[in-house]
Amino acid sequence: MALDGPTALITTRLPPGATLDDAVRHLGLSHDAVDTDYGLIDLHDGSYALMVTEAAAERVRGVPGAKGPFANPRIEPFGPIQPGPDE
Amino acid sequence: MRVMIQMRPEPDMVAAVIDPNVTMTAHDVAGGLRGVEIDPTFVPVAAPRPMPVRAGGDPLSMEQSFTFSRAPEHASVLVRGEIHDYDPASRLSMLALSHPEIVGVSADPVISTTPTCGGDKPVGNWREIEQFFAELGADGLDGTGVALAIVDTGINAQHVNNESGRTITIDAARSWNPPGVVGQPGKFPVDHGSMCAFDAMIAAPKATFLDLPVLQSSHEGATVMDGLLSDAVAGFAHLWGLLETMPQDKRALVVSNSWGSFSPQWDFPPGHPGNYSDNPAHPFNLMVTALESAGADVLFAAGNCGRDCPDGRCQFTDRPIGGANSHPRALSIGGVDTRGDRVGYSSQGPGRLSRSKPDVCSYTHFDGSHAFGADEPDTGTSAACPVAAGVVAAIRSQWPAAKLPPHALRTLLQRTADDRGAAGFDFDYGFGIVNVPVIMDALRRRKKNGFR
Numbered sequence: 001m002a003l004d005g006p007t008a009l010i011t012t013r014l015p016p017g018a019t020l021d022d023a024v025r026h027l028g029l030s031h032d033a034v035d036t037d038y039g040l041i042d043l044h045d046g047s048y049a050l051m052v053t054e055a056a057a058e059r060v061r062g063v064p065g066a067k068g069p070f071a072n073p074r075i076e077p078f079g080p081i082q083p084g085p086d087e
Numbered sequence: 088m089r090v091m092i093q094m095r096p097e098p099d100m101v102a103a104v105i106d107p108n109v110t111m112t113a114h115d116v117a118g119g120l121r122g123v124e125i126d127p128t129f130v131p132v133a134a135p136r137p138m139p140v141r142a143g144g145d146p147l148s149m150e151q152s153f154t155f156s157r158a159p160e161h162a163s164v165l166v167r168g169e170i171h172d173y174d175p176a177s178r179l180s181m182l183a184l185s186h187p188e189i190v191g192v193s194a195d196p197v198i199s200t201t202p203t204c205g206g207d208k209p210v211g212n213w214r215e216i217e218q219f220f221a222e223l224g225a226d227g228l229d230g231t232g233v234a235l236a237i238v239d240t241g242i243n244a245q246h247v248n249n250e251s252g253r254t255i256t257i258d259a260a261r262s263w264n265p266p267g268v269v270g271q272p273g274k275f276p277v278d279h280g281s282m283c284a285f286d287a288m289i290a291a292p293k294a295t296f297l298d299l300p301v302l303q304s305s306h307e308g309a310t311v312m313d314g315l316l317s318d319a320v321a322g323f324a325h326l327w328g329l330l331e332t333m334p335q336d337k338r339a340l341v342v343s344n345s346w347g348s349f350s351p352q353w354d355f356p357p358g359h360p361g362n363y364s365d366n367p368a369h370p371f372n373l374m375v376t377a378l379e380s381a382g383a384d385v386l387f388a389a390g391n392c393g394r395d396c397p398d399g400r401c402q403f404t405d406r407p408i409g410g411a412n413s414h415p416r417a418l419s420i421g422g423v424d425t426r427g428d429r430v431g432y433s434s435q436g437p438g439r440l441s442r443s444k445p446d447v448c449s450y451t452h453f454d455g456s457h458a459f460g461a462d463e464p465d466t467g468t469s470a471a472c473p474v475a476a477g478v479v480a481a482i483r484s485q486w487p488a489a490k491l492p493p494h495a496l497r498t499l500l501q502r503t504a505d506d507r508g509a510a511g512f513d514f515d516y517g518f519g520i521v522n523v524p525v526i527m528d529a530l531r532r533r534k535k536n537g538f539r
Contacts, residue, residue, distance in 0.1 A: 009316075009317050009320075011370055035266075037266035037267065038266055038317065038321060039321075041324045041370070041374075042324060042327075043324075043370055043373045043374055043377060044327065044373075044374075044377035044381075045376075045377065047370075049317075049320055049370040051317060067360070068361060069361055070355075070361040070363065070369055070370055071316070071353065071361050071362055071363040071369065072315050072316050072317045072353075073315070073348040073350075073353035073354050073363055074314070074315060074348065074350075074353050075301075075302065075315065075316055075318075075319065075346050075347060075348055076302070076313045076346060076347070076348070076349055076400065077240060077279040077345060077346050077469055078345050078346055078347060078390055078391050078398075078467045078468050078469040078472075079282070079345065079391065079465075079468075079469030079470065080205070080279075080459050080463065080466045080467060080469075081204070081205030081206075081396075081398050081466050082205070082398050082399040082400055083205065083206065083399050084397070084398075084399035
């Protein structure tokens with residue numbers, strides 16, 4: 001595993017039925033730079049999402065069909081209501 | 088926007104308004120004011136004209152003594168009405184310009200008790216909401232055969248059963264954990280997800296629940312209950328795969344999402360190609376589109392950043408309904424208490440991906456699951472969303488997506504909603520409160536007309 005964890009969300013265009021190996025090959029990455037537990041997510045618009053290291057996300061800029069990194073914000077439950085700092 | 092309109096009609100009209108023996112209506116005075124919905128229940132009021140006591144006094148200064156004249160040639164008449172919320176400043180200017188008899192327009196803010204807020208005691212209980220929805224069960228719409236995914240912190244089935252007196256059905260085989268999350272479907276600690284499941288069961292007690300504990304993410308720096316949006320991308324991909332296994336003519340999957348992002352600090356700024364909040368091309372927003380296109384009903388809580396009493400975590404300075412919570416193909420659910428009043432923390436529109444948000448409101452802040460303690464209400468738009476998801480799941484038990492596509496179901500909920508706030512759509516209540524009796528009327532008409 002690379003020193004920086006695979007925290008960057010990127011997408012790439014691939015043929016239907018593509019696998020994570022296909023994505024890794026297409027992007028020219030090593031498996032160390034990819035979150036293999038997360039895998040390859042078909043977004044059903046011809047593109048696929050995967051999680052890679054920040055360094056890998058930087059390296060794939062310019063690879064045809066690759067986009068990102070995309071925001072991967074923290075998400076929280078909308079409740080229970082928490083008081084404000086002055087309450 | 089509610090407004091008071093000050094008019095100067097002909098003196099004989101003013102005289103009639105002043106005369107206690109004559110009954111004048113708002114339409115007598117202001118009928119035909121295009122662009123304004125005149126309130127017919129408000130009896131026109133004669134407003135006296137202030138006149139400086141000292142001859143030659145400054146007619147525009149308030150710093151002097153006045154006498155007040157109610158003579159018909161001096162007085163004006165006040166009526167009450169509403170104008171559309173969109174671009175109110177321009178509308179107010181145009182209103183005064185296009186009607187010479189109008190001499191003034193002013194805001195008419197709602198004077199009411201403080202809305203229900205975070206620390207308040209429960210308003211009503213879940214049995215009252217069950218009664219609001221009673222017609223669903225009477226027609227056999229109870230969620231049978233419908234998959235209802237709770238994308239949250241995980242469900243504790245035992246707690247839901249104990250509190251509801253019912254038995255929740257959890258489909259463990261079709262549930263899903265994010266990578267690294269341990270725990271079995273239906274056996275997670277009692278928390279927010281159990282509240283959501285309980286609330287969805289109010290209208291859909293026979294639904295088959297799918298447990299997706301996306302907010303149990305184990306990422307670095309995680310708090311007790313949070314996750315990352317990438318986990319939700321993977322969870323939705325799992326749900327898409329499930330839909331594909333359902334026969335086309337029987338697809339019925341409802342996805343309840345009582346979560347979102349409280350802060351723009353975790354996002355790229357709007358306009359950046361990687362942004363989430365305002366970007367329909369973000370992978371998660373694409374996934375919502377894909378899931379809805381495949382036949383799922385996707386519901387998101389509008390959020391708890393309402394202007395009256397926002398959640399302490401809210402850090403958006405404006406337009407807090409963003410990302411998938413404002414997705415055009417999802418229902419964005421605001422919150423009202425059991426009296427039908429908007430709770431003060433329910434986020435207001437416009438939304439970021441789609442302006443017309445929230446879509447509709449549903450019930451929250453009631454005595455329900457006790458997931459947070461015996462005296463604690465089910466709160467937040469977090470509760471409103473699964474309550475509405477239960478209604479959708481109940482409808483789906485006889486109306487699969489092949490017969491009533493997700494977009495048509497959204498329209499049905501909007502069109503039948505009990506209109507509150509400003510007339511028609513507004514950014515507080517959306518189209519209004521989910522209204523089961525009117526939904527049932529519409530479905531019965533649809534059935535009678537051969538649409539199933």
